[in-house]
Amino acid sequence: MSVCVKGDTILYGSDNYLKIADAADPSNPIEIGETSVPGDIYSITVRNEYAYLADIFNGLRIIDISDPSHPTEVGHYNNIYYTRQIVVRDNYAYVACEGEGLKIINISNPMKPLEEGSYETPGRAYSVALKGNYAYLAATNSGIRVIDISDPSDPFEAGYYPTEGYAYDLTIQGFYLFVAEGAAGLRIFNISNPLNIKQIGYYDTDGLASGISVEGNHAFVNDGIDSLFLIFDVSEVYFPQETGCYKTATANWSSAVNGELAFVASDGAGLYILDCSLAPTLLQSFNIRQAETKMELSWDISSREGITGFKIYRTTNEEQPMTKTTSPTIPITASNHYEYTDNDLINGKSYTYTLAVRDSDGSESVIGERTVTYKLPNIVYLCQNRPNPFNPSTSIECTLAEPAHLNLSVYDINGKLVKT
Structure with a gap:
């Protein structure tokens, strides 16, 4: 089952049916239209008045949804093997194909889509995202493939990253690539240089991370095997933190987020609409300033629930691993604002301060990191x-x-x- 949201309209795939519902009242969505395609709908993308469906066995299907009560197929392109995901930009649909890698389809005439170019990647391409002149493919056991699409008729591979887990889904926000990597969980990459992408953050989920979407400071991960919908605070991309979890009745592989609402497709159990407004960002601020001969650290949190204290680790470029820590733990007080002063400093050195929260079960989680240079006048x-x-x-x-x-x-x- 798959899902996509456009304003107050929900489009979701149930087997070979595209269903459209009005969710102006999220507590009572009303189905207003449907149509069928030859095979199972794996994913849905909407642009303007058209929905682009990845029919896993029958390629790209283009549906006119200008009248949501009467969606109508106007065009299709069948010559695609195992269609997984579609991204539309300008006059092209970029299609991740499990058996063929990347297909680029010219959709300037939605009634007669034509293949413009293709690139066959190793592995099974499940997902695609675009940034500038590059397409990023989640190619399962073959990691992340970076395809130069500056000439849509002649795409070529410009780079790749061998992921630790199976790359099933990915999405881009700014210069960060968020990847659902199966048993390896959530992985975050810096793609400011597309030819040299680097992993900068991760969170190992317990199950199989199979789908991902990002909205603001939160990432939303589908754990298909364990039927979990997980919410992560990614305001600190180096240290994503789990802030919420919802268990669906059956496996969920796809979701869409619109503002504070998440729409989660659960196999055989229908569509869940979840209010995610209560998924807080724990670390509200983390500041460091030099005050004459010392460094003053201050931070604010959104909630003290389940927290027993904080630890601050400090390291320099010459020190591995982190060598200085607050001892004992900085205790929780009645306030959400905390401060710490470091007096043991050497002029000219750069220091990285890592802030960790200690939970009631004794575990520690990193929630923030800052690097500053101590320089005396x-x-x-x-x-x-x-x-x-x-x-x-x-x-x-x-x-x-x-x-x-x-x-x-x-x-x-x-x-x-x-x-x-």
Whole structure:
């Protein structure tokens, strides 16, 4: 079962039927139209007044939905083996084909779609997403394939990434590629350089991550095997955190998100409409500023539920792994705002601070990371003596901009030298 949303209209595939429902009232969606295609509908894409269906056994089907109560097929292209997903841009439909890789179909005339170009990738292509002149294919056991589509009639492979799991689905937001990698869970890649994509974040789900969509600071993952719909906070792409979960009656492989609503297609159990507005971003802010000779860290969270405290890890480029940590754990208080000060610093060094939350079960989860450079201005800091008053001794701290010999002299209130 597959699903797509356009405004208040839901389009979902049930076997070989495309069904259209009005969801102006999400609690009571009303079916308003349907049509059938020869085979099973694997995925649905909508652009303007047309729905583009991936009929797994019968290629690309183009449906006129200008009248949602009477959807009508106006064109098709059959010469595709195992059609999985379609993305439409300009006058072309980019089709992920399990048996053939990428097909590019000219749809400038929806009634007579024609093949413009193709590229056969290794593996089984399940999903496709576009960014600039490149198409990114989830090719299951053959990882992520990057196809140059600057000339739609002559696409060619420009690069690839050998994923840890089977790449089943992917989507792009900004310069980040989000991938559902089967048993390897959710994986996040930086694609600012399409020829050298890099994994930057991950979350190992327990089941089989098979579908993914992204809306704002949240990623939504379908776990088909365990019938779970998972919600992740991806505001920190390096450290995605699970914030919500819903178990459907049967396996769910596809979903669509529109604002705060998620539409989840569950095999044999129909369509679930879920309110995701209560999926909070735990880390609201994480700031670091240099205050004279120290670094002041501050952060805010949305909720204290299930949290017992925080730990801060610190490392420099020369240190592996992280070497400095707060001990004991920074405890939870009645506030959602927290602060920590680091005084043990070396001028000119860059420090990476990693913020982890400690859960009530004793586990830790990283929720944020920042890198800053500690740089003193070219002046000398002479600090207040401590303790003051004192008896019989006190300490006087002095900070230099760089290593040097220091001469410190102490005078009494009459100007008489006491000690050097």
